Amino acid sequence: MTLRVPYYLVPRALSGVNATMATFVTTGSPTTNANLSNSSGPTTGNADFYAWGLNDIKDAGTNPADVRGIGVQSFPFNATNQLLVFAVNTWNRWSNAATNEFDIRVDVNPAANDGDDYIIVGADQGAVQTGTFNGRMAAFVFSTHSPGASVNFFATAPTDSSTALLPVLSSQLCRAGEPCLSGANPRLTYHAVSFDVTSNFVDVVAGTAKYNAYSSSITQGDFVTVPQGASGAVPITITPAEWAQTPALGTMIVTLDNKAGQKEAALLPLQLRP
């Protein structure tokens, strides 16, 4: 796989990738297509696929920390790690993502009833590590059981945009002696809160999502380039047995080159019917 953790320094031409999908599949026929087109944009766009987990309303005003939707994708990273990437889409454009803080609270052993175990924090890397803001959002992982944070990746969170991609490794969700996400314990729940660090704005994201980081209940992780004028279809499959344990809201397709705001992330509901 290719890691995508660049930091874009300049605004670029916009793409117009659009996506549509049927609203349900059935247990006997659990596959449909996400139909992509890029007819309105002057430039190529990419369609980056996530299991859509959280949905949140537009708050009053135009705060860049106002969350709209959150999804997650995951890949094998090396012999011992799974890479998880959380995508946070907001309703409003930011100048710099690092004026926001996105907290994704993760419970890797919900059945134990010991609450959230880890907090994935998208925040200004300089502010967290040196006390001085540097305008670069990174993906930190804190534990609710012990002090300190780990960080392996910067966020992909372009300037003048509204979607942040937060990559973390499964090992960061598995501290010694603490609840541990692993191939043997692959499921997690997550919920989220966002903050504008320059004001008092806080957005509690509605709901709690479930996800299997080693075997998702819905297709995710595809990354498709859609040139100007092109269209095509990407199959989306629900796995009914896993869906029963970790259902998603549907598919989230991120296109960072689309216009900021809701056009940067298609949120496509999908249900499984008998």
Ligand SMILES: [Ca+2]
């Ligand atoms: Ca909101």
Ligand SMILES: [Ca+2]
């Ligand atoms: Ca827990």
Ligand SMILES: [Ca+2]
């Ligand atoms: Ca909210």
